Amino acid sequence: MSLLFGAIAWIERLWKRFRAAMPAGSGLPDRLWDRRHRGVLVVLWLHAIGIACFALYTGNSWGHSVFEGGIVALAAVAAALPVGHRTTQASLAAFGLIASSAMLVHLSGGYIEFHFHFFVMVGLMALYQEWAPFLLAIGFVLVHHGVVGVLDPSAVYNHAAAMAHPWRWAALHAAFIAAMSVVSLTTWRLSENARAEAEQRLRETQTLLAVSQALSSTLDLTEMLRRVARETGRALGADTVGAYLTEPDGTVLRAAAGHHVPATRLDEFRAFAIPVRGHRFVEEALEAGEPTWSSEAQVDRRIDQAVLARFQHRSVLFAPMIRSGALIGGIYAVWWTAPRRFSQDERRVVSGIARQAAVAVVNLCLHEETERRRHAAESLVNLGRVISRSLDAEDVAQRFADSVSTLYDAESAAVYLLDEDSGDLIALAVRGSRTPVAKGTRVPRGTGTIGRAVRDRVPVVSDDVLADPRTGGTTLAVPLVAHERIVGALVVSQRAGWRFDEEQVRLAELFAAKAALALENARLYGETQRRLKVSETLQGRLEALLEATRQLSSATRARSYRHGDSGSVRASAAGWRRPANRSWCRISPSTLG
Known part of the structure; x- marks a missing residue:
């Protein structure tokens, strides 16, 4: 048998x-x-x-x-x-x-x-x-x-x-x-x-052309990556596709956009970061420069266990986005329940999509960087033009806070002024709906990120502004230095997970330098105005005193003519002499203000 x-x-x-x-x-x-x-x-x-x-x-x-x-x-x-x-x-x-x-x-x-x-x-x-x-x-x-x-x-x-x-x-x-x-x-x-091969090549060309058209028709990074995920899903028939970008430190991939992400998994998709280092499934794709895949992900030891525990998918394909040998992102396609094997043609198509996406991401980042620099330059010029018309410290500080908040798309921005007597920092201007401080907030000397920035005279990046874990987010504090003198601090706060790069820190220093000079000029102008006001007050009172003296002198001479050369006034051919009793011409401190 x-x-x-x-x-x-x-x-x-x-x-x-x-x-x-x-x-x-x-x-x-x-x-x-x-x-x-x-x-x-x-x-x-x-x-x-x-x-x-x-x-x-x-x-x-x-x-x-x-x-x-x-x-x-x-x-x-x-x-x-x-x-x-x-x-x-x-x-x-x-x-x-x-x-x-x-x-x-x-x-x-x-x-x-x-x-x-x-x-x-x-x-x-x-x-x-x-x-x-x-x-x-x-x-x-x-x-x-x-x-x-x-x-x-x-x-x-x-x-x-x-x-x-x-x-x-x-x-x-x-x-x-x-x-x-x-x-x-x-x-x-x-x-x-x-x-069949010609038709496959035609489909590949049509797919890549559709991807190219989708990528070239937007300058929004999130929308562009969403289209990448959509075209990949259409090409492979995937249940769900995520487009990820590498964090600046290169250790994890974080979701930037998705296609057909189940509503029940949306929060996990947004919050969970796929590890890169030590994750063989991703590292193999990076080393080979080609997609890696698995039709039985649950038993594939290359895939990180945390990823499997979080998503629990059956089949998966990962296509790396590589530029100049570095991983800048990736396409993560999953099939929740069906086993899926991938032909060489399919892998070639996805690899082409990933390469196009990598070029588009780099170009968009360069475009955004160029636009940011142009906007920063325009902001600096416009801000300089605006503050040159105002010497009011609060007005100047508020304009700086508004400009920095807009330029960085920050959750909040604040300008602090140094109290020379106590060494405390006082919030002179704030901008943002989620700012952890209010106008007039006093930060004790040497406290938190601001205190360290003022003390060391260097920009400081920290997770919070006042060493308070309730504030959350990431904070950049830059000291305001004018003529080797600390006048205050500029603080920019971003959402949790944000990373300030060197260019952003350098730009903040440029704004801080302008803000420091503007505030110092406003302070000097204010001090000059106060002194001028005191001087004008003293001058007015002195003129009033002299006028009273002249009037009194006139009245005394008139009286002496009526009563003869007696009493307290003695006239002579040379003029007149003060009376022996001088108590009437004493001026008290209150008289001079």
Whole structure:
């Protein structure tokens, strides 16, 4: 029994191999099929005319000649009618051609040389690349040689051996036809392979073109990556696709966009970061520069266990986005329940998508960096123009806070002023709905990120502004230094996970330098204004005192003239002298303010 099962299994394997080697018989594209069919119809009509002429040449009557040629002509007309499936049209054409071979053999009196016409017609039938007309032609040869060979041997054969054993010679002719068909089948198979490869290349080109168009039609990084995920999902038929970007430290991949992410997994998709270092599945893709995949992710030891525990997918493919040898992101496609294997063509398509996405990401980052620098330069110029029109410290500080918050798209920005007496920092201006401080907030000397920045006179990046874990996010504090003198601090706060790069820190220093000079100028202007106000007050009171003195002097002289040279005033030719009692001209401190 086991031997029987083994034989059956061997036959099944042999049959599968045979089927794999045979042409699939897939239909040609309509345009190509129509062109070939028109060529076959031309051959049919030529045979119809030629057979009628050959019948007359061999001494047959006009009626017989027209009948012989009319059969082929009728087949040509039927095959040309646009009715039914095109397989039917091809079969009718095949019947007409193979019938013309039989007629030529019959009209020649069974000459063996005319049998070669069958070989030509069977080969011509392979042009349709369909099994129905091809098998019809071979079957017709076998039946024609066998049946007609029995009924009228002289119409098929012209030698005694074949006339005596028509079926034997029919089988022999069919065998040779079958042997010749191997060549046609091989050509047919190669043609199918070439067409399939061309169609695959066309699909790849169309997919990559669609990706290119999708990437070039937006300058928004998130939207661009969402389109990358969408096109990858369409190309592979994936359940879910995520587009990831590498964190600046290169240790993890964080989701930037997705396609068909289940609502129940959306929070996990956004929050969970795929590890890079120590994750063999990702590292292999980076080393090879090509996608890695697994049809049984749950038992694949290359895949990080935390990833499996979080997503629990069945099949997965990861295509790395690589630029200048560095991993800048990746495409992560999953099938939740179905096992999935990937052909070389599919991997090539996804690899092409990932390469295009990598170039697009780099170009977008360069564009964003260029735009950010341009905007920063414009902001600095505009800010300088604006603050030159104002010398009010609060107004200047608020304008700086607004500009920095807009430039960095920050959650909050604040400008602090140093209290020289206590060393504390006081929030002079704030901007942002989620700022952890309010205007007027006092930060004790040396406290938190701001205190360290002021103390060390260098920019400081920290997780919070006041060493308070409740604030969250990331904070950049930059000291405001004017003429080697600390005047305050500039603070920019971002969401959790944000990383300030060197360029952003340098830009903040430029803003801080301008802010420091502007605030110092505002302080000096304010101090000058206060001193001028005090001076004007003193001058006014002094003028009032002098006026009162003049009035008093006038009144005293008038009194002395009325009462003579006595009392407290003595006149002389040289002028007048103060009275001996000087208590009236004492000026108290309150008089001078």
